[in-house]
Amino acid sequence: xxxxxxxxxxxxxxxxxxxxxxxxxxxxxxxxxxxxxxxxxxxxxxxxxxxxxxxxxxxxxxxxxxxxxxxxxxxxxxxxxxxxxxxxxxxxxxxxxxxxxxxxxxxxxxxxxxxxxxxxxxxxxxxxxxxxxxxxxxxxxxxxxxxxxxxxxxxxxxxxxxxxxxxxxxxxxxxxxxxxxxxxxxxxxxxxxxxxxxxxxxxxxxxxxxxxxxxxxxxxxxxxxxxxxxxxxxxxxxxxxxxxxxxxxxxxx
Numbered sequence: 001x002x003x004x005x006x007x008x009x010x011x012x013x014x015x016x017x018x019x020x021x022x023x024x025x026x027x028x029x030x031x032x033x034x035x036x037x038x039x040x041x042x043x044x045x046x047x048x049x050x051x052x053x054x055x056x057x058x059x060x061x062x063x064x065x066x067x068x069x070x071x072x073x074x075x076x077x078x079x080x081x082x083x084x085x086x087x088x089x090x091x092x093x094x095x096x097x098x099x100x101x102x103x104x105x106x107x108x109x110x111x112x113x114x115x116x117x118x119x120x121x122x123x124x125x126x127x128x129x130x131x132x133x134x135x136x137x138x139x140x141x142x143x144x145x146x147x148x149x150x151x152x153x154x155x156x157x158x159x160x161x162x163x164x165x166x167x168x169x170x171x172x173x174x175x176x177x178x179x180x181x182x183x184x185x186x187x188x189x190x191x192x193x194x195x196x197x198x199x200x201x202x203x204x205x206x207x208x209x210x211x212x213x214x215x216x217x218x219x220x221x222x223x224x225x226x227x228x229x230x231x232x233x234x235x236x237x238x239x240x241x242x243x244x245x246x247x248x249x250x251x252x253x
Contacts, residue, residue, distance in 0.1 A: 041231050
């Protein structure tokens with residue numbers, strides 16, 4: 001069944017996140033509509049096991065099209081027990097995947113049910129060569145990459161590697177209540193302009209903690225956001241999730 005958030009035209013243009021066996025081109029920005037606005041919720045290591053499942057069920061209730069980036073140990077459980085798109089938080093580039101004790105391969109997360117991975121998060125930064133190699137492994141295994149970048153200079157350098165999406169995150173604002181949409185507005189606009197016509201979805205993250213922050217990201221031109229502590233550490237995540245579900249329907253107002 002075609003995901004409800006894709007039109008027939010978009011389905012032809014955008015690789016189907018929920019159906020990895022269907023081969024199409026990487027997502028074209030022209031196909032992105034309001035309901036295709038990505039909300040990626042990074043669990044980090046705030047939650048695991050039953051607590052992670054409990055939060056995932058709440059997310060599924062309000063944001064069934066959301067992506068959750070979770071610890072590797074929970075990928076299989078959450079992929080099986082929810083209908084959410086599950087991403088890893090990182091993968092390693094390996095010369096011989098089978099002989100790689102302690103590392104995490106693209107093949108392994110794919111087998112567990114992941115549909116993609118974050119890469120180069122500010123809490124797990126990689127060299128250019130590691131990013132390049134990891135992206136190739138993800139694409140080889142038909143997985144999507146959300147590549148995090150802390151600066152415009154790095155975005156400019158990594159743009160040529162053509163990940164599915166690139167997330168601009170100011171390291172200093174991560175895990176604060178200072179949203180990048182308020183404190184780095186000019187840089188976000190430059191970032192979006194940098195990725196124009198590249199077929200790379202521009203996302204932003206860092207300090208995003210309210211529905212207004214998410215709306216601001218949309219109005220600036222971002223095609224999605226990364227959120228972590230505002231949901232993963234919240235005692236009442238339903239409050240923000242409900243507000244975000246309304247924004248998905250009408251992000252401009």
